[in-house]
Amino acid sequence: MAPIFEIKHLTHRYPGKGGIFDISFSVSRGEFIILAGQNGSGKTTLIRHLNGLLQPETGEIHLHGKNILKDLIQTRKKVGMVFQDADTQIVGDTVFDEVAFGPENLNLQRDHINTKVTQVLEQLDLIGLKDRNPATLSGGEKRKLTIAGILVMDPEIIIFDEPFANLDHPGTQSLLATISDLNKKGQTIIMATHDVETLLESASRLLIMAEGKLAQDGSITDLVKKLEFYGVKKPCACRMESQRPWQP
Numbered sequence: 644m645a646p647i648f649e650i651k652h653l654t655h656r657y658p659g660k661g662g663i664f665d666i667s668f669s670v671s672r673g674e675f676i677i678l679a680g681q682n683g684s685g686k687t688t689l690i691r692h693l694n695g696l697l698q699p700e701t702g703e704i705h706l707h708g709k710n711i712l713k714d715l716i717q718t719r720k721k722v723g724m725v726f727q728d729a730d731t732q733i734v735g736d737t738v739f740d741e742v743a744f745g746p747e748n749l750n751l752q753r754d755h756i757n758t759k760v761t762q763v764l765e766q767l768d769l770i771g772l773k774d775r776n777p778a779t780l781s782g783g784e785k786r787k788l789t790i791a792g793i794l795v796m797d798p799e800i801i802i803f804d805e806p807f808a809n810l811d812h813p814g815t816q817s818l819l820a821t822i823s824d825l826n827k828k829g830q831t832i833i834m835a836t837h838d839v840e841t842l843l844e845s846a847s848r849l850l851i852m853a854e855g856k857l858a859q860d861g862s863i864t865d866l867v868k869k870l871e872f873y874g875v876k877k878p879c880a881c882r883m884e885s886q887r888p889w890q891p
Contacts, residue, residue: 647672653702663688663855675826678835680852681874686835694722723793727805729785739773742791763795783814803834840878
């Protein structure tokens with residue numbers, strides 16, 4: 644299967660030190676990719692390039708063979724970003740208005756907007772909250788709301804930056820179920836996170852960042868035991884496996 648998204652020799656240096664350096668990888672339709680690495684490894688800098696929020700010093704990103712910087716409006720429709728702090732993305736007075744914001748800015752017909760927003764709210768089990776002020780929602784509900792605001796634009800890829808940060812266990816499990824369900828239905832997911840363990844049964848591929856470089860790229864099975872070497876907590880399941888007494 645040909646990749647839909649290609650990152651080619653991406654470099655972005657910050658004054659002094661830090662940044663990302665000569666990063667290349669490709670993404671196929673329907674993948675669920677974890678981007679792991681300790682704080683300062685370059686994860687957030689990398690993902691902010693993926694929909695044009697940052698522009699590289701050198702290198703290019705192609706979506707279906709076209710440089711994403713040539714049409715940023717189209718890029719941000721097709722490559723949606725969910726930030727760690729959902730409040731920074733919420734502008735609507737109600738849940739319904741928030742999800743309708745993107746389509747309204749494309750000047751779509753009102754009937755089409757209403758139908759599409761309703762479909763997305765039902766898909767994410769948010770329809771019962773449609774008249775609520777977003778400020779009254781829980782942390783997990785706010786993150787689902789930001790996903791709804793992206794889904795309504797029919798994205799090809801959704802990128803998450805630490806989506807489980809500051810969520811309690813029920814909120815984390817609910818959000819994970821939502822993201823996993825989207826992926827099972829064909830949505831391509833890239834997720835920057837330090838919480839690899841939560842995603843072991845959902846994701847299919849692991850990228851490990853270290854000192855601004857892409858240090859490892861492979862399957863979860865092959866790479867999960869290398870996480871600690873790069874300063875990322877090894878999942879408990881792997882620890883238990885390694886400590887299990889040998890049996891003939």
